[in-house]
Amino acid sequence: MSDHVARAALLPLPPADRVRQATAALADFIERAKLVAGERLPTERELAVALGVGRSTIREVIRHFQALGVVEARKGSGTYLLRAISAATVHMPLSLETTHLREVLLKTLEVRRGIEAEAGMVAARMRTPQDLKTIEEKLDEMERVHLSKGTSGPEDLAFHLAIYDATHNPLFKQLLEQMREAFERFWERPFDRPDFARRSFPFHRTLFNAIADGDPEAARAETLKILAIVEEDIKEMSK
Template sequence: MTAGFDSRPRISPLPPMDRARQVTDALATYIDQASLKAGDRLPAERELMAALAVGRSTIREVIRHFQALGVMETRKGSGTYLLKPITSATIHMPLSLETAHLRDGLLQTLEVRRGIEAEAAMVAARKRTPEDLVVIEEKLNEMERVHLAKGTSGPEDLQFHLAIYNATHNPLFRQLLEQMRGAFERFWDEPFDRPDFARRSFPFHRTLFNAIAAQDTEAARRETLKILDVVEEDIKEMSK
């Protein structure tokens, strides 16, 4: 079944506020009210842009969000399709953390990340496919290349970890960890303005990959914790 965008219910233009969040809510409500099912094609980008009075970049940001949730996929030359029915009540898992000091917030977040990231590494070690390994190693090789050239890895480090979360085949790992990282997005771009932040964790990324490749869950957990231990030590040391 393919739903036409001119059929009811209609989506109304949005007031100028948080566009991405509003588009997310509006599209989820439309999917629910129109009773779209798995396999149905969504309205094209241009139709969404016109109906919601937003730009292409906002629409694409929202589609990427839904893709990360595992409820949509975009097929080249064909469009975006619904993989799972959703409602506005099932797509958000907001996190809140009130703290007066960056250092305290980072350390509190790290306490939670330890449990989630260690588990994600173990699940990835169990469930990774040969295709997952190719992607993870590509990201690791790029991270190592940049690290050796510049002494820091920056965004390449994040891409390596995202590839591991994807290898769990459970979208909740990526969603939760991205939300926690997003809370401190500016910090993670240039931690303490120090290019050597967490540099000592660099060798453990390769040993983590080796553990996942060997499907050694305990080793994957251990190497993940080594990385996070270095992050914690540097947060404490560099925030003095």
């Protein structure tokens, strides 16, 4: 553990509302310890002992920060900071109360459609040559895997994340990652089905072309084509 981490004390919490308090305390600790992107956080055990909470509370806090794109858990290595935050950082956790799976997925998609279409338009305006290189690399890999296996879940996600990065507005990535997590939370294994949204495959290349051409309206149109197919498949698979 680095010296500045050791100097920043974590203090035990009172019993009420442990997750919320632990979230605020960890954000404050990251600021006071002057942690920067790439540095490892204390272990779950160290955080639990320092804050006087259970490890399940710490795991929930870490999941919250993962959903916001603030930290990354690396198997066998620990949890690493992806971007500096403080107690004043704006966090926007999402919740949706419903017992109907189909309704959850479609409501999530309804919100995602507006944000993701706008992300494509902003990326078309703001992308740099390096952004285009990264997006195309992710697209090439997605197409390679799709053509060999018939499905490309992780590669598809990497392609879209590269587009969000090309907006140069971190809120797009954070919000859309939470949309994706909502899908996965309510429908545990939607993308294991080889046929899920397969028909959207060609539109990923045309979306890239629109962004490369600097054409926001075309980027919006191609994004909406992809999401229309996702919506059709959700409706078909949840009948």
